Amino acid sequence: MALADILAEDRPKRPGTETALAELAETFGDRLVAGEDVRRAHSHTTTYIPNQLPDAVLFARSEPEVQTLVKIAAKHGMPIVPFGTGSSLEGHVNAPFGGVSLDLSEMDRVLSVNAEDLDCTVEPGVTREALNEHLRDTGLFFPIDPGANASLGGMAATRASGTNAVRYGTMRDNVVAVNAVMADGSLIRTARRAKKTSAGYDLTRLLVGSEGTLGVITRLNLKLYGIPEQILSGVCPFEDVTNAVNAVIQTIQMGLPVARIELLDALSIRATNGYSKMDLPETPHLFVEFHGSPASVAEQAETFAAIVEDSGGGELKSASRAEERSRLWKARHDFYWASLGLRPGAKGIATDVCVPVSRLADCIDETRADAEAAGLIAPIVGHVGDGNFHVTLLIDTDEAAEIASAERFMKRLAERALDMDGTCTGEHGIGQGKRGYLGAELGEAVNVMRAIKTALDPLNIMNPGKIFTLDTA
């Protein structure tokens, strides 16, 4: 999707918006905020896609309040853009057709922790770090960790994953059920708390990844896991990316239950050394982690070390103390901010693709060569155990030629992933930025998605303009 096309959609405001806003102001008083700073902060995204501001921001505090908002919006055909922390990367929280940004950050209660059943129920504004903080004394944790301290509602809406997905799955696998307010204002619960069910359509999985276009997630039931008896992290250097990726492929194919296996290329290591005060040699590295009993962790680490040696990698430096591990993974999670240091003043355009693991080395090789040929500063990091990697392009977004070059690069990257039977996005979602690739990826299946969207949101008020465009938009 070229930037120009996205911007061309800006602000064809729906006719009923003013009336709806007046009705909301009457109902919600000063929790409906129209100041420009607040509106701008709510269309903020860490992308190159410019802000498209909502007409107002509503800070909701309960499911009935969300229902009231949606009913008013539905009556007047006004768009609603659900907002968690604004850390999405593809323009998900922009408001190209105006309307209300629904800020869910005040719905931030952990409603229950069912330690016996390894699950919990939370409101959508709880962030992943807040949940783990809440769980601190229970011996349990929630594993899904996108880079940002995102809200769990937003993570579900975008089907987020992160470094632990290779072992624990993504939000797809870890959301047991959600409550959602649908476009007609009805409140549904998609499933009970049983671990598995075959009762009807899997509406949980339909809402997870729907990017707010079908309903507003107002409550989540999530799987939890016991904190492993033993955790061992480590880093290990490679001479080149291909060798590192080959070690990953072998690890996955052997079925080694690695908990995390992350690639940082040489440029990423340089950025991380600078930002996070590390002193790793500036070559590609794998960051890994093993979970299990002491004997199992020792066995996994030993097997992995043998794979690394076999792949020509260097020594596995391990970190078993909690502080060392935290420091390592904080550095990994801070990568986006670290990358900005590679070109002061530039913005980072983060994009991701995911391919079958057998094609991962080829895909990364070709992508690196392409970036070099295009003269782009483009560090690569990735959740490589899943075949998923990220390229962060450091771009002067005031220069149209640079943006155009970045867009051409991202298009080639998406096409490369599709040619390898992969996807144009492993975890960032489609939003506005990747709408142009969805048809190439899934063909006529996109018509089925549109039919579902139209059936469940006939007025197209739920986060319009995301995932795909509709005639009515």
Added chain:
Amino acid sequence: MALADILAEDRPKRPGTETALAELAETFGDRLVAGEDVRRAHSHTTTYIPNQLPDAVLFARSEPEVQTLVKIAAKHGMPIVPFGTGSSLEGHVNAPFGGVSLDLSEMDRVLSVNAEDLDCTVEPGVTREALNEHLRDTGLFFPIDPGANASLGGMAATRASGTNAVRYGTMRDNVVAVNAVMADGSLIRTARRAKKTSAGYDLTRLLVGSEGTLGVITRLNLKLYGIPEQILSGVCPFEDVTNAVNAVIQTIQMGLPVARIELLDALSIRATNGYSKMDLPETPHLFVEFHGSPASVAEQAETFAAIVEDSGGGELKSASRAEERSRLWKARHDFYWASLGLRPGAKGIATDVCVPVSRLADCIDETRADAEAAGLIAPIVGHVGDGNFHVTLLIDTDEAAEIASAERFMKRLAERALDMDGTCTGEHGIGQGKRGYLGAELGEAVNVMRAIKTALDPLNIMNPGKIFTLDTA
């Protein structure tokens, strides 16, 4: 759903059916079969729900043929009932509104095995045993194992699981993508072969478990796993079911990665001893299995033995040789047939529920007491690690009073599971038999399911009368 209500729907044939059948006969020649025996065999289900015969059976051989069938059916508004092996339990393959049973058993090719990516692509008529036979020399296996040797298309359509689900998940977790012919005859592919994706709505999970009501699954991409280096099975006796279930709960809560953990109550053991020539003491037993490296399996077995001792169970008798293990699990898989021996001449009505594991002991206790009070022969077995268990009622289905008593028992069972925040079916599906509970379980969410059904199949030709009824049905 009372039997009487289901039967009352029988055969209000759609007006265009004869014309559609004539057109199909012209197109498919003798692969369209109208003989009563064949039609009866295609509405066969292992339930008490009587046969409702289709008007004809079509043996399709390719995706284009399925598309041709669906287009003809759509033109004339004729129902299509997809058919794999007919082993579903809730009337899924009955044809209450007539039309064509679409037999997919001749679409039985394994199209590719991508050992490097741990996945494979198969046609829907491949059975789970045929796939594992095909994989024999690859070191890989597909874990999902409902009792019957079901077709993989049918297993996906009903979101099947089985004994390995506690470790490997259900069909929900193991289908990467499907091809499906939708109600307008269009052929879609729901996802690429990447391990994870956040590109648009999760149509894969929407089709998995949709029971043929949204489209016909014509191809599946499935996850595979390396055969574990070491496999250890075992059986261990308990004095009563509560102790056995408590051992299970502790195992799950500790996060022990058990691959299988199955409960058979005393009555089930008696049946299994008789049918499968075992000589286990007639008390409740757990059948378990551990997968991993030799050290990990030894560690798991040791931990489990300690849990069993703690729960008052008897000695864990282990079986590590392949033949012993096969014999044990064959006995478990043959349980349905074994149960028929408890009352010669009776039919077995198999039903299942699933509850949060913390409620499992209560649910099983109350269910046993209820069966006893109702004078029903009702052995209980279950995939208890998931909180999922089965009750098989041995019933003389010629006696209306017995059927009525069984129906009342099943209603109480479903309500009990719902009261415990569980589901009316963990793995059998809704079909015809459990339509009456879906509303109680999911409330307004069922309206969302209906809206999706109506949007994607406006003529209600795809397996009508299953999961829910529609005004148009």
